[in-house]
Amino acid sequence: MQVLEETKKPDQILAPIKIEVKNVNFGYGETEILKDINLQVREGEFIVLMGPSGSGKSTFLRLLTNLEKPTSGEILIDHLKLTKEIPDLAVVFQDYSLFPWLTAEENIVLALKKKWKGKKSKKELFELAEQYLALVQLGHAAKKYPGEMSGGMRQRAAIARALSMGADLLVMDEPFGALDPITRIQLQELVLQINQTQKKTVIFVTHDAEEAIMLADRIVMFSPGPPGKILECIDVPFEKPRKRDELFESTEFTEFRDYLLNVMNKGIFEKLSQSEVVKDGGGI
Numbered sequence: 654m655q656v657l658e659e660t661k662k663p664d665q666i667l668a669p670i671k672i673e674v675k676n677v678n679f680g681y682g683e684t685e686i687l688k689d690i691n692l693q694v695r696e697g698e699f700i701v702l703m704g705p706s707g708s709g710k711s712t713f714l715r716l717l718t719n720l721e722k723p724t725s726g727e728i729l730i731d732h733l734k735l736t737k738e739i740p741d742l743a744v745v746f747q748d749y750s751l752f753p754w755l756t757a758e759e760n761i762v763l764a765l766k767k768k769w770k771g772k773k774s775k776k777e778l779f780e781l782a783e784q785y786l787a788l789v790q791l792g793h794a795a796k797k798y799p800g801e802m803s804g805g806m807r808q809r810a811a812i813a814r815a816l817s818m819g820a821d822l823l824v825m826d827e828p829f830g831a832l833d834p835i836t837r838i839q840l841q842e843l844v845l846q847i848n849q850t851q852k853k854t855v856i857f858v859t860h861d862a863e864e865a866i867m868l869a870d871r872i873v874m875f876s877p878g879p880p881g882k883i884l885e886c887i888d889v890p891f892e893k894p895r896k897r898d899e900l901f902e903s904t905e906f907t908e909f910r911d912y913l914l915n916v917m918n919k920g921i922f923e924k925l926s927q928s929e930v931v932k933d934g935g936g937i
């Protein structure tokens with residue numbers, strides 16, 4: 654296993670900025686949910702968001718995908734302010750993001766129809782859908798409905814659907830949280846392969862430190878909310894491609910995982926001590 658001397662690989666230093674989040678604040682009504690969020694992501698980077706429950710990771714993804722608007726600050730994608738006219742991203746959630754009444758291929762054809770807006774025939778759309786299903790090794794299940802597929806198969810189909818939209822930004826909210834360990838590892842490999850071979854930028858939420866270290870170029874750690882803030886952006890110091898067994902057995906891995914968990918726990922303890930201060934103050 655090789656530990657990187659430099660914190661960033663040369664191609665990532667040179668890659669253009671894909672996402673720029675500037676001084677973003679967000680709240681629901683009076684409640685602040687995200688505070689002072691600043692982040693730059695380069696093309697092709699694999700970013701993992703971690704942090705305790707309620708720290709605003711999903712909310713941050715909702716802002717990135719334009720489902721919510723910042724209360725203040727701005728988000729630029731490809732240097733353009735995020736508006737409804739920038740649909741060039743694809744989202745995969747834990748709940749598979751598929752329409753249950755459509756087969757795997759019909760789900761993808763639906764996404765393709767939206768993308769190609771009548772410029773491709775039905776036959777061409779089905780051929781394209783077949784290619785995307787083959788890419789995620791699901792060609793054999795094209796005619797299956799989501800209810801007839803395993804969780805791993807449904808998640809593969811959801812990834813194929815996201816890719817078929819042509820997006821170069823893949824946003825994934827705990828996509829493998831409900832899968833068994835072996836399927837989870839297989840899908841981690843698939844997403845790494847997509848990130849590397851197709852140069853997709855990936856923003857991925859997980860609670861699992863091992864998954865984060867296996868996948869990420871950089872881990873963005875959120876503090877407990879509300880409001881959630883970015884505690885630290887941490888470069889993962891292991892060269893890709895990472896060999897899972899070798900990596901997990903190394904001392905460097907254990908030390909890095911402990912460091913990550915310490916950063917998260919420190920945030921939690923600080924939050925707890927603040928609420929103790931409030932409680933004590935309230936008693937005076």
Ligand SMILES: Nc1ncnc2c1ncn2[C@@H]1O[C@H](COP(=O)(O)OP(=O)(O)OP(=O)(O)O)[C@@H](O)[C@H]1O
Nearest residue numbers: 681686704705706707708709710711712713878879
């Ligand atoms: N629609 C909503 N209205 C009001 N508050 C909300 C809404 N959605 C989320 N919140 C609050 O925003 C905060 C952040 O929630 P969010 O789901 O973004 O956190 P998270 O870090 O993704 O959590 P988890 O890891 O459990 O998924 C929480 O306090 C949550 O209760």
